[in-house]
Amino acid sequence: MSLRLAVEEDLPQILAIYNASIPEGKATADTNPVTLEERRQWFLDHQRPERPLWVYEQADQLLGWMSLSDFYGRPAYASTAEISIYLHPEHQGRKLGQQLLDEALQAAKELQLRSLLAFVFAHNEASVRLFRSRGFENWGLLPEVAWIKQHPVSLSILGKKLD
Secondary structure (H helix, E strand, O other): OEEEEOOHHHHHHHHHHHHHHOOOOOOOOOOOOOOHHHHHHHHHHOOOOOOOEEEEEEOOEEEEEEEEEEOOOOHHHOOEEEEEEEEOHHHOOOOHHHHHHHHHHHHHHHOOOOEEEEEEEOOOHHHHHHHHHOOOEEEEEEEEEEEEOOEEEEEEEEEEEOO
């Protein structure tokens, strides 16, 4: 298994993993599958060294991906990034998320980031546990800001200082 920067040829598999998370209603606020064209600009935004997109692969199959994204898009926030981790459904619950998060934390320090944010649906207990296991703290809660599967959903803001 290897972790590497994503290339454009990875986008269909990245998208498949992302879209596979939609029906469960725990990882994204998208409620319908996203198309390649809709995701292309997001991919291009992650071709900058300071906002990488990584894929974790085994035998030419992507097991998961993670990204560091701009937070709020203003210059004063440049030392903060939002982290996202998505795993192929068949590879969840195998500690792969921990490995990816450890890699991201190391890379974030090398990128001289001062803090990371994770926006996680409060009912996604596995993801909340993952981030808390690596020192992320509860920095906020947006109660019932989303509507998923005909139910209101709250968004937890988890953060970690890196310096």
